[in-house]
Amino acid sequence: MARRKVQKGSDETEARREALRRRDMRVKEQERQARRIRPLVTPEGAALNLRVATASERAGAFLLDFSILVITVIAFSWMIAIVFSEMGFRGWQIAGSIAAVVIFILRVFYFTFFEIGRKAATPGKRALGLRVAARSGGRLTANAVLARNFMRELEVFLPLTLLVMGSEDAIGAWIRLIALVWAGTFVLFPLFNSEKLRVGDLIAGTMVIHAPRVKLKKDITSAEPLATASQHSFTTAELDAYGIHELHVLEDVLRQSTPEIKAKVADRIRNKIGRETPQTPDDLAFLEAYYAALRARLEQRMLFGERKTDKFDTR
Amino acid sequence: MNDRVMKSYRFREEREADWQALDRIVTRAEKRGVKRLSDEDMLALPRLYRQAVSSLSMARSISLDQNLLAYLETLCARAYFFVYGTRASMGSRIAQYFRRDWPDAVSRAVLPTLLAALCLFGGGLLAFILTMQDPEWFWTFNSGWDSRNPDAGYDYLRSTLYTEETNIADMLGAFAAQLFSHNSTIAVTAFALGFCLGIPTTILLIYNGLSIGSFMAVFFSKGLGAELTGWLFIHGVTELFAIVLAGAAGFMIGGAVAFPGKKTRMQSLRDTGNQAALVIMGAVIMLFMAALLEGFGRQLINSDMTRYIIALATLVFWLAYFYWPRRKGEAE
Numbered sequence: 184m185a186r187r188k189v190q191k192g193s194d195e196t197e198a199r200r201e202a203l204r205r206r207d208m209r210v211k212e213q214e215r216q217a218r219r220i221r222p223l224v225t226p227e228g229a230a231l232n233l234r235v236a237t238a239s240e241r242a243g244a245f246l247l248d249f250s251i252l253v254i255t256v257i258a259f260s261w262m263i264a265i266v267f268s269e270m271g272f273r274g275w276q277i278a279g280s281i282a283a284v285v286i287f288i289l290r291v292f293y294f295t296f297f298e299i300g301r302k303a304a305t306p307g308k309r310a311l312g313l314r315v316a317a318r319s320g321g322r323l324t325a326n327a328v329l330a331r332n333f334m335r336e337l338e339v340f341l342p343l344t345l346l347v348m349g350s351e352d353a354i355g356a357w358i359r360l361i362a363l364v365w366a367g368t369f370v371l372f373p374l375f376n377s378e379k380l381r382v383g384d385l386i387a388g389t390m391v392i393h394a395p396r397v398k399l400k401k402d403i404t405s406a407e408p409l410a411t412a413s414q415h416s417f418t419t420a421e422l423d424a425y426g427i428h429e430l431h432v433l434e435d436v437l438r439q440s441t442p443e444i445k446a447k448v449a450d451r452i453r454n455k456i457g458r459e460t461p462q463t464p465d466d467l468a469f470l471e472a473y474y475a476a477l478r479a480r481l482e483q484r485m486l487f488g489e490r491k492t493d494k495f496d497t498r
Numbered sequence: 499m500n501d502r503v504m505k506s507y508r509f510r511e512e513r514e515a516d517w518q519a520l521d522r523i524v525t526r527a528e529k530r531g532v533k534r535l536s537d538e539d540m541l542a543l544p545r546l547y548r549q550a551v552s553s554l555s556m557a558r559s560i561s562l563d564q565n566l567l568a569y570l571e572t573l574c575a576r577a578y579f580f581v582y583g584t585r586a587s588m589g590s591r592i593a594q595y596f597r598r599d600w601p602d603a604v605s606r607a608v609l610p611t612l613l614a615a616l617c618l619f620g621g622g623l624l625a626f627i628l629t630m631q632d633p634e635w636f637w638t639f640n641s642g643w644d645s646r647n648p649d650a651g652y653d654y655l656r657s658t659l660y661t662e663e664t665n666i667a668d669m670l671g672a673f674a675a676q677l678f679s680h681n682s683t684i685a686v687t688a689f690a691l692g693f694c695l696g697i698p699t700t701i702l703l704i705y706n707g708l709s710i711g712s713f714m715a716v717f718f719s720k721g722l723g724a725e726l727t728g729w730l731f732i733h734g735v736t737e738l739f740a741i742v743l744a745g746a747a748g749f750m751i752g753g754a755v756a757f758p759g760k761k762t763r764m765q766s767l768r769d770t771g772n773q774a775a776l777v778i779m780g781a782v783i784m785l786f787m788a789a790l791l792e793g794f795g796r797q798l799i800n801s802d803m804t805r806y807i808i809a810l811a812t813l814v815f816w817l818a819y820f821y822w823p824r825r826k827g828e829a830e
Contacts, residue, residue, distance in 0.1 A: 226582075229551040231575050280671050291782060299588070301528050303579065314579070318768075322583060325591055326599075330775030337690030382693060385764070386751060386771030394576070399517065399569040404507055431564050438565070478562050479504045486505070486560065 206495055209428070218377065221390070223320045236313045236393040238373050245339075247307030252293055259285050290340070294332045299325050312395025318378075318388050327387040334383030342366040403437055404475040414465075415472035421456040422480040428493035430481060433474050445470060506561035513553050517573060520546040524576050547577045595776070603776035604820040607746050610753065614688075614745030617700050618738065621707025622714070629715035639712040646713070652720050659722070659729045660800045671793075685744035685785060689751075689778045696752025703745045710738075728805035733791035735812045740784035747774040747781070784816075 223231045236244075260282045267278045297305040303323055304314040315331070317323045345363050373379045378390050425433075436448050449466040452473060453459070484491060523539045523546070535543075554570040561567065604611070628635040633648035640647070646658055684706050691698035717726035754770035755763060791808075799805055 223578075225551060225578055227548055227551050229555050229574070231551075231554075231578060232571060233575060277671075299591075301531060301583075303583075316579065323579075324772065325595075326772040326775045329779050330771045333686065333775060333778050334690055334693075336686045337693075341687065341690070386693065386767055387775070388768030388771065392575075394572050396576075397565070397569045397572045399514070399521075400565050402507060402510060402563060402566070404504060427562060430562055434564050475504070478506070482504065482506050482560060482562055485562070 203495070206493065219393075221378070221392075225320075233316065234393045235378050236311075236391045238379050240311050240313060240393060241373065241379060241391055244305070244307040244311045244313055247310055248294070248305045249307075251306060252289055255289060256282075256286055294335065295328055298328045298332065308391070311393075313391050313393055315389050316392050318384075318390045323389065327389050329387075331381070331383035331387035331389050334381065334386055337366075338369045338372075338382060342370055400438065403434065403471060404478065415469055417456070417473065417476045419480070422477050423491075424456050424494060425477060426491040426493040426496050427481055430474070430477055433470065433477070437470060437474060442466075506557075506563065506566075509553075509556065509560060510563075510566060513549065516546055516549055517553065517570070520550050520577055521573055524573070524580050527580055528576070543581070547574075547581050550574050550577060595779075599776050600780045601820050601822075601824070603773050604743060604780065606773070607750055607777060610746035610749035611742060613749055614699075614703055614742045617703035617745065618707040618742055621704035622711035623707075625708040625711030626715045626718075627711075629712040630719060633716070633719065636712045636716060639708045646716060648716050648719070650716075652722070655717060655720055655722055656725065659725050685741050685781050686778070688741065688745045689747045689774065689781070692745075692748025692751040692774070693755065694752070695756050696749045699745050699748035699752065703741070706741065725802060728802040728809070729796065731809035732796050732799070732805040733788045735809050736784050736791060736816070737788035739813075739816055740781040740788060743777050743784070744781040747777040750774045750777070 219235045219237070220232045221235055223233050225231060263278045263282055294305055298315050302309060302314065303316070308314060315323060315328065317327060342363065345359060345366055369382050373381050378384075380390060384390055433448070436445060440448075446464070446466050449464065449469050450460065452470070481491060519542065523535065523543055526539075527535055550570065551574050554574050557567055557570055625635070625639050629639075629648075636648050646655060684702055688699045688702050691702065714723075714726060714730070717723060750770050751767070751774050754766045758766035761769070791812075795808065796805075799808070
């Protein structure tokens with residue numbers, strides 16, 4: 184009997200240690216995310232938290248744009264080829280030349296055209312919720328867009344040319360290798376600074392921020408309360424079991440998870456605050472009621488200057 | 499426990515309609531442009547924007563609704579970029595570029611331009627003199643694939659300078675080839691490499707000068723100097739000018755990195771980068787024109803005299819366009 188109790192106790196400490204370890208990881212991740220934020224104070228004196236795009240987001244956007252470019256070029260050449268074959272296969276040279284001109288114009292103006300536009304983003308960037316902004320917080324000028332995109336020549340097309348280019352002898356190959364390594368430092372440049380700036384950004388004074396469009400969803404507490412929700416009420420002690428982090432997790436669960444997960448979460452909460460699972464569990468109503476009560480409690484405490492960050496934060 | 503007593507909920511209820519209105523206006527402006535906004539929208543915009551921004555700072559301190567905070571955060575950022583963003587239309591911006599920005603940027607960069615010209619033409623002159631003295635030098639500066647080398651005969655060389663029969667396919671071909679030629683790559687790379695203190699730019703310019711100089715020497719030594727000059731400079735004035743300007747843009751950036759003066763290096767790089775971008779943009783336009791001149795002009799015009807006149811006219815045009823003193827701030 185006593186032995187079993189000890190066993191149970193060590194299980195509990197084990198679980199608690201695990202929970203604390205997870206919390207440490209979470210806090211570290213939050214710090215990492217916070218480092219991405221560049222506050223921008225508007226002329227009204229309000230601070231906007233702009234989020235610097237990660238290197239992977241930018242690489243993804245670039246790959247998308249590059250694919251669009253390549254597909255456009257192929258489609259164009261194909262169209263020109265069809266038109267000329269209709270004309271009886273004369274003038275292939277002209278077709279080739281027209282295609283070459285199209286490629287030149289696309290290569291030089293694709294990025295610039297879209298970034299000068301109202302959305303300050305190429306289709307690839309838009310797809311990933313990115314946009315170009317001036318680092319100083321001022322206007323993004325056309326000059327800056329031009330500067331950052333002409334540097335692309337160095338960062339993208341030069342290494343590409345070096346890759347494709349053949350070499351006749353060993354010395355040529357070595358020179359090419361060295362040139363490739365040198366060009367590679369420019370390609371990888373964004374990985375080595377906190378704002379993920381390309382060389383082009385450096386020269387133009389721009390940065391790329393992550394600002395996806397967010398839809399305003401219904402407030403969980405405002406949607407007509409379920410008929411059964413009023414049956415649930417909670418004491419202050421029951422509400423102090425959790426903090427802001429858990430509230431946010433609960434918000435995510437309520438907004439976007441399956442009924443099974445909701446049932447599990449409801450069980451966890453009941454377990455934590457020491458309630459019996461009723462015969463007919465009304466999970467959704469219970470969770471919504473608990474969410475509303477918890478948020479009311481935490482927001483009230485926040486007004487008094489106490490932010491209870493998570494369940495470990497006991498004051 | 500009805501949650502209607504919750505402060506953050508009442509806060510949202512009171513302002514939500516205005517946020518949605520701002521969202522609608524900004525979305526419309528992003529999609530279809532400022533001009534498509536109605537007068538009422540334009541009048542409402544500043545008020546709605548300021549309200550959203552103050553809602554955001556308020557929401558941060560009273561609400562714990564993640565979705566609401568994220569929404570306001572992005573709404574305010576979008577509205578901020580719109581309200582404080584550039585307003586000029588594409589057309590007026592392009593007009594301003596040609597009328598003022600481009601010549602201004604070029605005329606302010608006289609020193610880098612001279613330096614770039616010195617590198618290019620110095621290299622050219624050196625190679626020219628060396629190759630004139632000893633044709634073997636040609637092989638030092640050029641690889642062997644070009645048939646227009648010291649071993650070629652007078653008649654062959656002469657035939658490369660004039661086009662007997664012209665057709666549109668050849669002209670287009672030459673135009674396209676020119677766009678992708680060595681020179682346009684050199685120009686853009688000369689700019690992009692300026693970043694490394696301008697050293698690679700110097701090397702590129704000198705190297706390019708060397709190959710032009712030795713190439714000219716081949717023709718001069720065969721007594722085709724005058725003919726070649728016409729053939730080369732009908733488009734070469736524009737093209738070489740463009741390369742010099744691209745090199746100048748490279749030197750501007752290199753100079754900004756090496757000698758930032760009282761500014762921080764980043765700041766100086768940023769300021770100069772924007773100016774240099776104007777110059778390099780112009781260089782690309784000039785290269786495009788040079789390609790037109792080379793593709794069409796050179797094939798159609800086979801008289802030396804006319805070629806010289808065009809070359810001279812383009813030179814006068816560019817010099818006047820860039821350096822003719824003009825009233826400051828007329829287009830402010």
